[in-house]
Amino acid sequence: GIKLLGGHYPLTVAATARAIKTAAGMGAYTAFHAGTAEHGSNIEGMLEAVELADGNPLHLAHINAYCRGTVRPETEETELALKALLDNPNISCESYLSPLNGTSAEIIDGLPGSMVTRRCLKTGGFTEDEAGMEAALLTGWAQVNYPQGQEMTLLTGEPARDYWLEQKTLVSVSFAVNPVGPRVRLATAKKADGGFIVDAISTDGGGIPRNVLLPAGLALVDLGGLTLQELVAKISYLPAQMLGLTNKGSLAAGWDADITIVDRLRRSAFATIIGGQVCYIDGKILGRGGRIITTAAGADYVRSQGLEPLIVDLADSSVLRKARK
Known part of the structure; x- marks a missing residue:
């Protein structure tokens, strides 16, 4: 598959459209952080991305990024999205529930390399x-x-500024740029038939x-915004469907024994079971190694890196099954 980082590192409109169309023709999983040389990582870029998809299946990444009130009031941007x-x-x-985003603090020729980073600095008045990046780190608007x-x-x-300089600016940074209203609305908005407008929470x-x-x-x-069953669907079952993981979502014979036990009072995971093996319990990590989701074409490479491939068929992905009606 491919992910276009247009919001951070934009291509021309024509190149972006061509990449989406070509990937769709190959049956590849295509994700896009909206943004081109014409429109940035905002509601205008999001609406442009929908047009550039031209009916092809597309994973339009983290909708919150386009509903931050940088073009219109945040509530209006959310409803447009x-x-x-x-x-x-x-x-x-998908959308996320954290107030924080994540981007790059790398400086290239005196300017942030990522256009998202530049927008976040401008939003904070820097x-x-x-x-501007150094000032944002010193005041706490930017968090390394x-x-x-x-x-x-x-x-x-100062510790953030010093670490940033020690690493020659090659660090990740977060800004608290996600308003609470869009976060809640995007997580809970439903269609007339009761299904979710935004497929998942990430x-x-x-x-x-x-x-x-x-x-x-x-x-x-x-708060009553979601039922417990709806939350489980949005953070677990539906993301698995997007990735083509067809063997998850049921406690039954023949299904993957991947289970998370949740402490409702602490609102945290108490234990994690992967493939029937307890890998985490009460703050202690017991497992080691990992699996990489890949298609059959990538399985040998994953094994060469000492990891176990979890092979999926993209024909099973709910993303690729979608088409304009």
Whole structure:
């Protein structure tokens, strides 16, 4: 498959459309962080992406990124995005519940390499250059993703600035740019038939402190925004369907024994079972190694890296099964 990082590193409109069409013709899984040289990572870029898909199946990544109030009021942008999704069933998508995004703090020739980073600096009132990034780090508007032991933490102030410089600016950074209104609306919006307009809820980078699926998701359940069954579908079953993982979603013979036991009071995972093996329990990691989701074409390479391939047939992906009606 392919992911176009247009919001960060835009291509021309023509090149973007050609890439989507070519990938669709090959039966490839195509994801797109909306944005071209014409329109950025905002509601205009999102609506442009829908047009560029031209009826082809497309995973339009993390809808929140286009509903931050940078072009129109955030509530208006959210409703425009939802309407576009309703009108174009060939588009698959997900949203996330964290206020934080994730982007690159790399500076190239005095400017942030990522256009998303530049937009985040502008949103916070900082200049879209190296000096603006340094100022944003010192004030805490920009938060560096910093590895501390086995966890990723967020650094601000002088420690963030110093680490950024030590790494020659090649670090990831987060900004609290996702308003709460769009986060809740996108997670809970439904079609007339009761199905969800936004297919799934994602972490958009669970490797840093943005994986709030359980604490934020269960809070929505407690508030009545989602039922517990709906939350499970949106954070587990439906994402599996998008990836073509057909052997997940049921506790039955012949299905994968992948189970998460959740502590409702703490709103966190108590235990994780993968393939019938307990890999995590009460804060202790017991498993090792991992599996990489791939097609048959990539299986030998995954094995060559010492990992186990989890082979899927993209014909089973709910993303590729979608087409404009």
